[in-house]
Amino acid sequence: MKESILKNKSYDFAILIVKTCKSISEHQREFTLSKQLLKSGTSIGANIREAEFAQSNKDFINKMSIALKEASETEYWLSLLKDTKYIEIKCFNSLIGYNQELIKMLVSTINTMKAKLNNF
Template structure:
């Protein structure tokens, strides 16, 4: 996989998630949902890094598929935090659009890497 846009963007997203998590626990005193958001949001990049040294193409696709699931879960936690007033619209839009971009990139990469079945 080497140097990739997906790897770079997922790492940058993880840093944003950590930054937002720190604000949520210090300013909003929100500890439960924000921890779920932290775990799923940072797992995306970790799984992409794992896929970098996958044992096979099938393993590569599997790890990226789990990253995709984590990204989808992260979208859920962000929606929940926005709708419960833990995230303002600007923070939500910034994080949400970046996560949606990761979702699109993961879907594309998975489709490209999957073997074609007849």
């Protein structure tokens, strides 16, 4: 998985999440929701990195599935922050679009690996 698109995109997304959470904390003085977003949004890439050194194909699928769950949780926190007016719609649209792209890539990766396992 050396320099994969998924690995790079998840890292870039994590940077955006860190910057967004920093802005929310500094300008809006909101810490609880932004911390939840920070945890889930950066965990996506961390789990993808863990999958890079999975012990088996099943372990790889498990790590990628955890990354997918974190991406789903990130979508929840982004929606909540938008609906409570902590982030503007423009910021939300940008981040949610990025997150949904990661979700599609993760689903595709997981399904490809599951199909590979089923063929053996």
